[in-house]
Amino acid sequence: MHGSRKRVHVASAGLPTVEWEPCLLLPPTLPVSMTASFSTLRAFMEVARLQSFTRAAETLCITQSAVSKQVQVLEHQLGFRLFQRSRRALLLTPAGSAYLSHAADALAMLGEGKAIAQEVAGEKAAGS
Secondary structure (H helix, E strand, O other), X not given: OOOOOOOEEEXXXXXXXXXXXXXXXXXXXXXXXXXXXXXXXXXXXXXXXXXXXXXXXXXXXXXXXXXXXXXXXXXXHHOOOOEEEOOOOEEEOHHHHHHHHXXXXXXXXXXXXXXXXXXHHHHHHHHO
């Protein structure tokens, strides 16, 4: 625990108690520059799934250049290439394949967390 920070306990009917430190948003070992946004992870996963920046952009309803930039930023943050690019093919690198499975797990967990938070928020609104 850091100095005088207090742990906050959050509980809801039937849900486990969650402890968090209000001033500590990221684990101390994870630099802010290494965090990927939800939209960046989605862009990466769509490019990997479709093997195309253009088709991923169409699916995500954003421009191809925006998808390309998001993947470039993610590659820069991670320090390695996610895709092997050529005129004819766009393939995941071995590192990209390894990262993809963890990105998918992370997005699934965020989705579950959002659903639980929405349920808690709904209970609070109903109880207010």
